[in-house]
Amino acid sequence: MNNKEEFDKENVFGLGMPNDMFAQYFIGQSYLNPLVDIDNTNIFVANVTFEPGCRNNWHIHNAKxxxxxxLICTAGEGWYQEQGKPAQSLKPGVVINIQPGIKHWHGAxxxxxxxxxxxxxxxxxxxxxxxxxxxxxxYDKL
Structure with missing residues (x-):
């Protein structure tokens, strides 16, 4: 879905603001729209939007x-890939459960x-x- 106007109609949780705090870890522009007040909850929930071709770096969620x-996919189409595995196509309705310690990336x-x-x-x-x-x-091979 390359048409931004059509995408905005589907993006029910909204674009949010440019994700400048984490821009160094992304290729392309991403946007972040927090959905909960992080000062009043112990869980972070946010809508993350990627422009076409935008993806984050490989990363690992570590935890003791x-x-x-x-990840709950809500609009447009993207990719998710774990190290050593083929990339998975992401569309609205797809849910990805990423275990701690798994090297992966995701994006548009x-x-x-x-x-x-x-x-x-x-x-x-x-x-x-x-x-x-x-x-x-x-990425270009996907």
Whole structure:
């Protein structure tokens, strides 16, 4: 879905603001729209929107116990890939449960805007380990 107006109609949780705080970990522009007040809850939930071709770097959600992330795809089309496995196509209604310690990346397809709700699973000593960008050559083959 390359048409931004059509995408905006489907993106029920809204675009939010440019994701400038984490821009160094993304290729392309992403947007973040927090869906809960993080000062009043122990769980982070946000709508993340990727422009066509935007994706985050490889990364790992680390935790001593618990932790990980759940992605609930809501609009457009994207990709999710775990290290050593083929990329999975993401469309509205797809839910991805990312276990802690798994190296992965996610983002939009080349020709589509994409949004997912990201739920950070509570745990002990949780942290994100940001790694190398997804190689353009590898991404372009998808």
């Amino acid at each position: 116990s618990g932790g990980g992330q759940v 397809k080349k020709d589509s805007w994409f949004s997912h709700v990201a739920v950070e699973v509570p745990g002990e000593d949780c942290s994100n380990e940001w790694l190398e960008p997804v190689d353009d050559e590898e």
